Amino acid sequence: MRTNRTKTTSVAGGAILENGLILCAQRGPGRTLEGCWEFPGGKIKLGESPSEALRREIFEELDCTVQVLEPVCTTMYTYPFGRIALCIQLCRLIQGRPQRSEHRALRWLAPKNLPSLNWAPADRPAAAILTAMDQCFANHHHDHQ
Numbered sequence: 001m002r003t004n005r006t007k008t009t010s011v012a013g014g015a016i017l018e019n020g021l022i023l024c025a026q027r028g029p030g031r032t033l034e035g036c037w038e039f040p041g042g043k044i045k046l047g048e049s050p051s052e053a054l055r056r057e058i059f060e061e062l063d064c065t066v067q068v069l070e071p072v073c074t075t076m077y078t079y080p081f082g083r084i085a086l087c088i089q090l091c092r093l094i095q096g097r098p099q100r101s102e103h104r105a106l107r108w109l110a111p112k113n114l115p116s117l118n119w120a121p122a123d124r125p126a127a128a129i130l131t132a133m134d135q136c137f138a139n140h141h142h143d144h145q
């Protein structure tokens, strides 16, 4: 298959925050970036906003519903298979619990521990920002209780 190196694929990822912890997901077998950690989500379809895409993808992949709270960052990254624009947004669960289906593993981590995982390269800036914002999430938790 011919790869098109100039096209940018837009991807939405959700940093789901609960009780001060963030949900991390490990990409499953047979997928690009197998074994790397990511924020659950997926490709944004034509006509969708990043938030709409995120709610849809998280419902499809994890069988739960999230509310999108605020953007964390957007990064551009060029992989050997193509360029992506990755939009990471902070979310919270409003219905259901994340159910693992296509991921190899799901893990809840304190923001300060995010750098301990082998993140997909495009996710590293978001993981670093979330780590730096650790103290804000402690406050955020209290706001919602």
Ligand SMILES: Nc1nc2c([nH]c(=O)n2[C@H]2C[C@H](O)[C@@H](COP(=O)(O)OP(=O)(O)OP(=O)(O)O)O2)c(=O)[nH]1
Pocket (backbone or CB within 6 Å): 011, 012, 013, 031, 032, 033, 037, 038, 039, 040, 041, 042, 043, 084, 086, 120, 121, 122, 123
């Ligand atoms: N969902 C998600 N994808 C990410 C993240 N970071 C990152 O580099 N990606 C990449 C992996 C994929 O190439 C693309 C998202 O596609 P996807 O999650 O819909 O994956 P997919 O299985 O449909 O795609 P593929 O393996 O068939 O390429 O963006 C992330 O945090 N979340």
